[in-house]
Amino acid sequence: MKVTIDGQSIDVEPGTTILQAARMIGGDLVPPAMCYYSKLKGSGGKCRCCLVEVSKGSEADPRPMPKLMASCVTGCMDGMEVNSKSSDRVTEARKSVTEFLLINHPLDCPICDQAGECDLQNLSFEHGNPKSRFIEEKRTFEPEDIGPNIQLHMNRCILCQRCVQVADQLTDNRVHGVLDRGDHANISTGISKAIDNEFSGNMIDVCPVGALTDKTFRFKSRVWFNKPFNAHRECTTPGCCGKTTVWMFGGEIQRVTGRKDEYHEVEEFICNSCRFDHKNVSDWVIEGPREFEKDSVINQNNYTQKLEKVEIDTEKNILLGRDIDRKKISMAAIPLITNDKKS
Ligand code: SF4
Numbered sequence: 001m002k003v004t005i006d007g008q009s010i011d012v013e014p015g016t017t018i019l020q021a022a023r024m025i026g027g028d029l030v031p032p033a034m035c036y037y038s039k040l041k042g043s044g045g046k047c048r049c050c051l052v053e054v055s056k057g058s059e060a061d062p063r064p065m066p067k068l069m070a071s072c073v074t075g076c077m078d079g080m081e082v083n084s085k086s087s088d089r090v091t092e093a094r095k096s097v098t099e100f101l102l103i104n105h106p107l108d109c110p111i112c113d114q115a116g117e118c119d120l121q122n123l124s125f126e127h128g129n130p131k132s133r134f135i136e137e138k139r140t141f142e143p144e145d146i147g148p149n150i151q152l153h154m155n156r157c158i159l160c161q162r163c164v165q166v167a168d169q170l171t172d173n174r175v176h177g178v179l180d181r182g183d184h185a186n187i188s189t190g191i192s193k194a195i196d197n198e199f200s201g202n203m204i205d206v207c208p209v210g211a212l213t214d215k216t217f218r219f220k221s222r223v224w225f226n227k228p229f230n231a232h233r234e235c236t237t238p239g240c241c242g243k244t245t246v247w248m249f250g251g252e253i254q255r256v257t258g259r260k261d262e263y264h265e266v267e268e269f270i271c272n273s274c275r276f277d278h279k280n281v282s283d284w285v286i287e288g289p290r291e292f293e294k295d296s297v298i299n300q301n302n303y304t305q306k307l308e309k310v311e312i313d314t315e316k317n318i319l320l321g322r323d324i325d326r327k328k329i330s331m332a333a334i335p336l337i338t339n340d341k342k343s
C-alpha cells in the first residue's frame with residue numbers, strides 16, 4: 001500500500017497506522033505523540049496530539065476525511081494522502097490540544113524531575129502559547145503514596161494511560177488505574193495499595209510527564225547535569241534484558257533507566273532490581289556514552305561548536321527576582337551579571 005505524507009510517499013503493510021508510516025519516513029512530519037507507545041498494545045487515541053489532515057482517503061475513495069484524524073489509531077489506505085506539518089489546520093489543532101493539556105498541568109518545571117526529558121515540555125515549546133488564557137483555579141489532588149519506588153504527582157498527570165497499560169501488560173496483578181470520570185479522573189491505586197511488582201518501574205519510563213518519578217533519584221540532580229551511558233549486566237530476573245542507561249554524576253550512578261529511542265520510547269523494558277538496586281559502577285559493564293538528539297538539553301555539555309556571541313535577553317523584573325533569590329540563599333557575594341553591566 002502506498003501512502004503519502006506531506007508529499008513524501010512510502011510503501012507500508014496493511015494494518016500500518018498513519019503515525020507508524022510517518023515514523024518510517026521520519027523527520028519533521030512525524031506527529032507528536034503523548035499517549036501512543038509502540039511497545040504497548042492498545043495505546044493511543046487519548047491525547048489527540050497526533051492529529052493529521054487526510055486530504056485523500058484512498059485510491060478507491062478519494063474523498064477527504066472531514067475531521068482531523070488521530071494518526072496513531074487511523075490505519076493507512078492504499079493511495080491515502082495526509083498532511084501533517086504542512087497543514088495550517090493541523091498546526092492550529094495541535095496548538096489547541098497543547099493549550100488543553102496545559103490547563104491543569106502545574107508550571108513546576110523548575111522543580112520537576114522530568115524537566116529536560118518531558119514530552120509535554122517539548123510539545124509546549126513547539127506548539128504552546130506563551131500566555132495562558134486559563135483564569136480558573138487549576139485542578140489539584142491530595143498526594144498519594146503508591147509505594148516505595150515510585151512517586152505519584154497526580155497534578156502533573158495528563159491521563160495518557162500508558163502506565164496502566166504497563167501494569168496490564170508487564171505485571172501479573174494491576175493494582176492501579178484511572179478512577180473517577182471527567183474533571184475528577186485520576187490515576188490511583190484506589191484502596192491505597194503499594195505498587196511493588198518487579199516491572200512496575202517501567203511506568204516511570206513511559207510516563208510522558210513528571211507524574212511518575214523515581215524515588216531513588218528524586219531531587220538528586222537535573223538530568224542535564226548527568227552523563228548518560230549505555231550499560232548492561234547479567235540480570236537473572238525472567239523477562240529483563242539487563243540493558244540500561246546509567247545516569248552518572250562524576251563516578252556515581254544516580255539513576256538507571258531503560259534505553260530510549262528517538263521517540264523517547266524504551267527499546268526494552270527492565271526490572272526493578274536493575275533500576276533501583278544496582279547503583280554501583282561495579283554492577284555494570286559500561287558500554288559507552290548514550291547519544292541524544294542534538295537539540296536535547298541532555299546534550300548541553302556536548303556542544304561541538306562555540307558560538308561567537310551569546311545574548312540572553314532577560315526581562316528586568318526577572319533579573320530583579322533573581323537578585324532577591326540570590327540574597328535569600330546567601331550568594332550576595334557573587335556578582336549578578338546582567339545585560340546592562342555587560343554592555
Ligand atoms: S501517570 Fe503518567 S503515564 Fe500514567 S496516565 Fe498519568 S501521565 Fe500517563
Ligand code: FES
Nearest residue numbers: 045047048050072
Ligand atoms: S498519540 Fe495519538 S491520540 Fe495520543
